[in-house]
Amino acid sequence: MLIFVLLVLPACGTNDRSGTENGNAEGDERVTVKLAVWASGAADNFAKAAEEFNKRQNKINFVIDMQTSYTEYLGAKVASNDLPDLFFLNPYSEVQQFARNGKILDLSDRKFNDQLYDSMKASGTYESKMYAFPTVLEMLGIYYNQDLFKEAGIEKVPETFDEMKEAVDKLNAKNITPFAATFKDSWTLMHMLSTLQGAILGDDMDDWIADMNAGKGTYDVEGSNRVYEFLDLIKENSGKNYMDADSTTGFNALANGEAAMLLSGEFALLNLSSINPDLPVGLFAVPVTDNSADAKLDVDVGISIAVNKDSKNLEAALEVLDYISDNNDKNGWFHHVSDSLGSSPPAMPFEMTKEYPYFKDYTNYMNAGKVRGWNYLQLPSGFGSTAGETIQGYMMNGLDSKQTMQALDNGVKELLQ
Incomplete structure (x- = not known):
């Protein structure tokens, strides 16, 4: 499932099987x-x-x-x-x-x-x-525990950043951890960056990608402050020691009801079948801006x-x-x-x-045309790894927003050389 640019791990994680072959008995002349x-x-x-x-x-x-x-x-x-x-x-x-x-x-x-x-x-x-x-x-968005949303009194999924903050406050008021952390695995953060950057770019994303691939674009665009406000919201509401949690830990936290939301892809739900197959999990687009029309599901x-x-x-x-x-x-x-x-x-x-609840939500977004592609896949091959590691630096408070955007710009330019 998924993985991604050649220099990074696939989206859906890894296991310890290597070179596994499934075929017929030896001696078959096929x-x-x-x-x-x-x-x-x-x-x-x-x-x-x-x-x-x-x-x-x-x-x-x-x-x-x-x-x-x-x-x-x-x-x-x-x-x-x-x-x-x-x-x-x-x-x-x-x-x-x-x-x-x-x-x-x-x-x-x-x-x-x-x-x-x-x-x-x-x-x-x-x-x-x-x-x-x-x-x-694969569909990147916010997967959420519908039961925990009901417990917190959240009647509709957030479509703007203010509504997202209100939902987080309601969850905290019920002592429910809002977000599951996965940040020890940098590939989860390249996905996160792609969704946030895509939302602020909107209809300008194709032109921005072209500029980046021509070596004249930048991550520091109008509205980019909201990317880092959203990252801060996640940092502040992902529990203690959030940088110690890898993707498996985060996926399990959603499956076990230990957190209400997870910004990831459908592959994060693969373990539900064995842990909590009846858990009602819905899906909504990441609400980054103040305009609900910008809340599109990232599908590619x-x-x-x-x-x-x-x-x-x-x-x-x-x-x-x-x-x-x-x-x-x-x-x-x-x-x-x-x-x-x-x-x-x-x-x-x-x-x-x-039909699972999250898949029904995905279908509704597709039918409404409220989807956008993943921008990092269209940047130079190998950039996903750079992006994930750079955002990891921000999440660990090692870089501020300006330093992060400069590092992302430099990463693209180095791969273009």
């Missing part, structure tokens, strides 16, 4: 097609999806190769010119980098292109051609799948990709990897068999 993925809590779902494909035919052995240290793994494969048949890439800049270097296949003629949401096609595009399948969408492609242009089993790899990208297959890939609590929905129409 052609083996390997999909390399980064480690995540979705290991079992991937395994079941691959097993389903292998049951349906006797020519291809579809194998999932899960790598804990995906950055190092993929870098080594590039260096040795030994990329797997199919592999995860981060959307936008990383897909563009691999396409520009001639490493991945043009997929413009595949059937999935007609099914994708138009707004998500750019994530896999380079020079007007589709070079990666935008697999799933979290995983792209690319095809090795030089794969020795190219036709078989494309057959596997067709299986993965079929959103009408009732027992196919998406049934196993997207149709469960905390899973990421496809970047194309898909009907879940069970």
